[in-house]
Amino acid sequence: MAFLDSDFFQPLDSALVSGDPEAIRAAAAAFNAADLAEFIEHTHDEDGRHGLKLLQSLPMELQAKVFGYIGPDMQRVFARLIPNRELAGIVTDMSADERADFFNLLDENQQHALFQSLASREREDLRRLASFEEGTAGALMTSDYAVVSSGMTVASALALLRNTAPDKETIYQAYVVDQDHRLIGVISLRNLITSAPGAMVDGLMATGLVSAHTHTEQEEVARLISRYDLLALPIVDDDERLVGIVTYDDAMDVAEAEATEDMHKGATVGRLETGLKTASPFSLYRSRVQWLVILVFANIFTGASIDHFQQTISSHIALLFFMPLLIASGGNAGAQSATLMVRGLATGDVTAKDWGMLLGKDILVATGLGLTMAAAVTVVGVVKAGPDIATVVAISMLIVVLMGSIIGMLLPFLLDKLQFDPATASMPLITTIADVSGVLIYFTVASVVLGL
């Protein structure tokens, strides 16, 4: 973090070096849970034992909170270091969704041991939450939501919330359910405290709720929360029964992770489990090598195209001067169109059915761009190689930019249609296609104009 310079954690460092538990506790009191987790993750001395010492010196409830902020790699290390009964204590205090995520990191033996040490309520909860597929609303949701029953008065609803508050992720939205636990409305705490104590919840609650199913994709969940400015999104099962909520902070994390993944995919970087700073060289190698090798072979087509025009090139070697500039322009225009489209699809600004309208607009824009760039290279062409080659270059430029732009616009739609993530390797794929077509267009135009 830019705002966490090296002096920031100085007091904690000194306290840990001293080893005095009281001093450690006092130093830790000045930090937030998120900061403590950051410190613990980046104290790599003695296999994380320094961090462990800090964690264990914290008050029990804070331990659970800090543990929830720690990344998966370090959580796995700690799961081996912390005695089972102590771990169960931490896990019990964690929020239900973080608990389930942590549980899914462990191997079968560890899961079994931990399971035995938990109370039956947490066990039940864990069994249910841990069973949802990664990347769905079910895996993201927490079961710590506040609920009141249809038919309650404001006073009894407030009393219920007061009593259950300590266990709940948020009590600012209480969901109203019928006797089958089906979601029928929501009432805000703000609404409850400003209403008459004797009023009925059913008369005050908002209906027509935005909700999602356990199998809804997490990106969609994040989009709904952002679109409707929700604090939390209720999640229902196939019988429309309320089973959990996803809170805005988890949605923010999903949106950030999605944006990162989309950018990485765009540049052919595969999934990374952790951030760049903590990723091992081998996992970085693995995430990058596959597409690089695929694209090497794709580029053989460009080489073969050039090879095909050996004769043309040999007799007009001056044509080579303009080749990089032409094929790069096609690729650049294509990357622009593709990026606009990929991001538009990801944020929901455009949908697959808009392709016709967008294609029309793209052709208009690309024609304008192509003409501008043709004008620019004509000057260079005339100075460097005379009017004949300048004509070839200008005509090729217009066609290449149009072609690159249209390919860049359509490829993400095509990937979307074929059920691939439109971000997948879009840029290099488009550059490669633009390269091949650039070479073909250029030398074909040259053959025609120069009469070869």
Add this chain to the structure above:
Amino acid sequence: MAFLDSDFFQPLDSALVSGDPEAIRAAAAAFNAADLAEFIEHTHDEDGRHGLKLLQSLPMELQAKVFGYIGPDMQRVFARLIPNRELAGIVTDMSADERADFFNLLDENQQHALFQSLASREREDLRRLASFEEGTAGALMTSDYAVVSSGMTVASALALLRNTAPDKETIYQAYVVDQDHRLIGVISLRNLITSAPGAMVDGLMATGLVSAHTHTEQEEVARLISRYDLLALPIVDDDERLVGIVTYDDAMDVAEAEATEDMHKGATVGRLETGLKTASPFSLYRSRVQWLVILVFANIFTGASIDHFQQTISSHIALLFFMPLLIASGGNAGAQSATLMVRGLATGDVTAKDWGMLLGKDILVATGLGLTMAAAVTVVGVVKAGPDIATVVAISMLIVVLMGSIIGMLLPFLLDKLQFDPATASMPLITTIADVSGVLIYFTVASVVLGL
């Protein structure tokens, strides 16, 4: 939105065609504010008059909420269509931050007219909020925060919140201030309703708050809210007095806009005022043309490099076959490194001071990638052009991938150091630099190995 298919708005469409105000109101009641805004933005018939009719038929408070969700272009259109007194009514009911954003869209005459129609309280508020620079916490914050004074009891704090609730953006966090309005703590509504009515606020509040200044950049504000899972971040002036809050939903919007802008910049697309769907062809042209032309001229260097090696190429025309594959690999490896770095810097995962460690790791990873790809092209080289050229291609590949990767890693750091946004045109710049160096490396290696 993917989930909004064309049937979704069917009832609204029919009601508007019928023209019956009662029917319109009834149909609108089934939709959220965000959905109504979406509908209004995309009903382009009769210069937005259909949308205007819908807006004007809504209850007053909902009008303000829907108006806040409408994009800037449409807001500008409506500002001209709605009579001034009616507009002042809507503006008064808007949240303070959205009101200020809208105000900044208007021309001077419109601002003056609107200003005259507002009550003094809104006027004062507007003058203050509208004065902050775009992109800072001050421009993003709202002044509708809940505040209680140091020295209050729980009961009086709750009574105060109850009375002021209707005007506040959120009452779930009440800020505690001293007599100079300096921020000293925060107390959650959850904490208030579960505490004894006679307890003092000062004994219950949390201190050591995370806060930001009015001039803090909005990206940093979003990062703080996401990092600490805050509902709202308090904003203070230079005298540490509380002047506003930024809520999580605005932070989500900033984070999404930032991610979009970073992706666009990476592919040399300039700032767009609106989404792709509503952007005019000319604004799209303008956002794309500048860098495309700059890169055309940058690519002249690649052409000149090839030109320089005319002799080598003429005598070994088979070398051309491998040229696209080599220079593309350098560019692709560079784009991968750059993307990892740009995103790492944007999310705060890595900072400028990590460059040494990351460079070491990148060299290790790139060497592995280079060796793998050298092995792959050796096979192609031997089959296509014999062992001599295969050797040239393999050696060049290793150097080109290493070079591309290192440039890709260092350029974002350099841009960051020079106070540019590291995302600016990173990919095409790196591709261009990789192209030039790829050509130079390849033909230099060829000259040496083939003894030309």
